[in-house]
Amino acid sequence: xxxxxxxxxxxxxxxxxxxxxxxxxxxxxxxxxxxxxxxxxxxxxxxxxxxxxxxxxxxxxxxxxxxxxxxxxxxxxxxxxxxxxxxxxxxxxxxxxxxxxxxxxxxxxxxxxxxxxxxxxxxxxxxxxxxxxxxxxxxxxxxxxxxxxxxxxxxxxxxxxxxxxxxxxxxxxxxxxxxxxxxxxxxxxxxxxxxxxxxxxxxxxxxxxxxxxxxxxxxxxxxxxxxxxxxxxxxxxxxxxxxxxxxxxxxxxxx
Numbered sequence: 001x002x003x004x005x006x007x008x009x010x011x012x013x014x015x016x017x018x019x020x021x022x023x024x025x026x027x028x029x030x031x032x033x034x035x036x037x038x039x040x041x042x043x044x045x046x047x048x049x050x051x052x053x054x055x056x057x058x059x060x061x062x063x064x065x066x067x068x069x070x071x072x073x074x075x076x077x078x079x080x081x082x083x084x085x086x087x088x089x090x091x092x093x094x095x096x097x098x099x100x101x102x103x104x105x106x107x108x109x110x111x112x113x114x115x116x117x118x119x120x121x122x123x124x125x126x127x128x129x130x131x132x133x134x135x136x137x138x139x140x141x142x143x144x145x146x147x148x149x150x151x152x153x154x155x156x157x158x159x160x161x162x163x164x165x166x167x168x169x170x171x172x173x174x175x176x177x178x179x180x181x182x183x184x185x186x187x188x189x190x191x192x193x194x195x196x197x198x199x200x201x202x203x204x205x206x207x208x209x210x211x212x213x214x215x216x217x218x219x220x221x222x223x224x225x226x227x228x229x230x231x232x233x234x235x236x237x238x239x240x241x242x243x244x245x246x247x248x249x250x251x252x253x254x255x
Contacts, residue, residue, distance in 0.1 A: 052084070054084055054085060054086040055084060055085050055086070055125040055126075055246075055249055055250060055253060056085075056086060056088060056123060056124050056125050056126075057079045057085060057086070057087050057088070057124060057125060057126045057127070057128065057242075057245060057246055057249060058087075058088050058090055058116070058120075058121065058123075058124040058126075058127045058128070059072045059075055059076055059079070059087055059088065059089050059090065059127075059128045059130065059242075060090045060091075060092060060116055060121075060127055060128070060129050060130070060145075061089075061090070061091065061092070061129065061130035061131060061142075061166075062091065062092045062094075062130070062131045062132070062139055062141040062142045062145075063091075063130070063132070063168075064101075064104070064106050064132060064139075065106060065107065065223065065226050066107060067132065067168040067221045067223045067229075067230060068130045068131060068132055068166070068167070068168045068221070069110075069113075070221070070229070070230045070235065070238075071130060071166050071168070071219050071220075071221055071230060071234070071235070071238040072089055072128075072130050072166075072238075073089070074230075074235045074236075074238040074239045074242070075087070075128060075130075075166065075219070075238045075239065075241055075242035076088075076089055076242060077239050077242065078238070078239035078240060078241065078242025078243040078244075078245075078246065079242040079243070079245065079246045080242075081239075081242075081243055081246075082243055082246035082247055082250065084250060085246040085249065085250060087242065087246075088124075089113045090113065090114055090115070090116035090120075091109065091113050091114070091115050091116065092115070092116060092141055092142055092144075092145035093115055093141070093144070093145065094109075094141060095140060095141050095144050096141075116145075118145070118148045118149045118151070118152060119151075119152070121149070121152065121157075121158060121161075122152065122157050122158070124161065125161070125162075125249050125253060126161065126162040126163065126164075126195075126245055126246075126248075126249035127161065127162075127163045127164075127192075128163070128164045128165070128166065128241070128242070128245055129142065129163065129164070129165050129166075129183070130165070130166040130167065130168075131165075131167060131168075131179070131183075132167065132168040132169070132179075132223070133167060133168065133169045133170070133174055133175035133178075133179040135175075136174075136175040136178040136179060136182065137175070137178065137179060137182040137183070138179060138182070138183050146186045149190070152190065153189060153190055156190070156191055158190040158191065158192050159190065159191030159192070160191060160192070160193065161190075161192050161193065162192070162193045162195045162245070162248060162249050162252060163187050163192045163193065163194060163195065164194070164195045164196065164197070164218050164241065164245050165179075165180040165183055165217060165218045166218040166219040166220060166238060166241060167179040167180055167213075167218065167219075167220045167221075168213070168220065168221045168222075168223050169213065169220065169221075169222060169223065170222070170223050170224060170225070171222070171224075172211065172222065176213055176214065176215050176217075176220045177215045177217055180196075180215065180217035180218055181217060193252075195244075195245055195248050196216055196217050196218065197216060197217075197218055197219070197237075197240070197241050197244055198216050199216060200240070200244055201214075201236075201237055201240050204233055204236065204237065207233075210231065210233065212231060212233045212234055212237075213230075213234050213237075214234060214237045218241055219234065219237045219238040219240075219241045220234070220237075221234045222234075
């Protein structure tokens with residue numbers, strides 16, 4: 001056979017046998033079935049978030065002609081101005097009969113302010129006590145209320161609770177300081193923490209341009225013969241004491 005009678009196999013193409021062998025080696029793999037996926041469905045919670053629990057400061061007072069009450073109301077404004085704190089107004093029980101009160105020309109009391117019982121004091125995170133003076137010490141109505149706290153004293157239920165005072169007097173020398181500091185014995189026996197305002201009110205504690213009540217022990221008002229009303233400075237001091245007390249209670253609780 002001549003040189004042109006046959007073809008040399010191409011080096012670039014695999015032999016036929018090799019191709020067949022390669023095709024035989026190819027395996028068809030069936031698709032893997034998809035696993036079922038579990039879908040977690042979360043129920044929608046429509047429960048409203050819990051309401052903010054505010055600390056409570058009780059403003060407990062006795063007021064015959066409204067002077068101490070005016071301070072108490074302004075003090076509540078100061079307490080409520082501090083985040084997370086709420087003030088509550090309470091009266092102590094009256095010990096005089098309506099007949100006697102009428103003879104003293106005492107105005108009727110606001111029935112929207114509830115009368116407190118001794119046991120309710122345990123619910124407060126702090127207490128501000130307000131009362132008029134009687135010969136340099138607290139009025140008998142407030143003293144009678146403190147006298148009713150004997151069981152709380154026995155169990156020391158008020159121990160460690162912050163407390164402060166604010167007062168009303170008839171004259172400038174009538175007990176703005178003594179009415180407060182003679183009341184500290186009540187707190188001491190209960191183990192309560194006395195919180196005076198000191199001179200934190202600033203420049204208004206030092207001005208002499210006008211007559212005003214109040215002292216480092218707490219806010220105060222001069223009632224005179226009963227016709228004088230609390231001045232703006234006296235009311236501002238009461239509001240300051242409310243804020244100061246609220247801030248102090250907040251620090252103590254959060255410490």
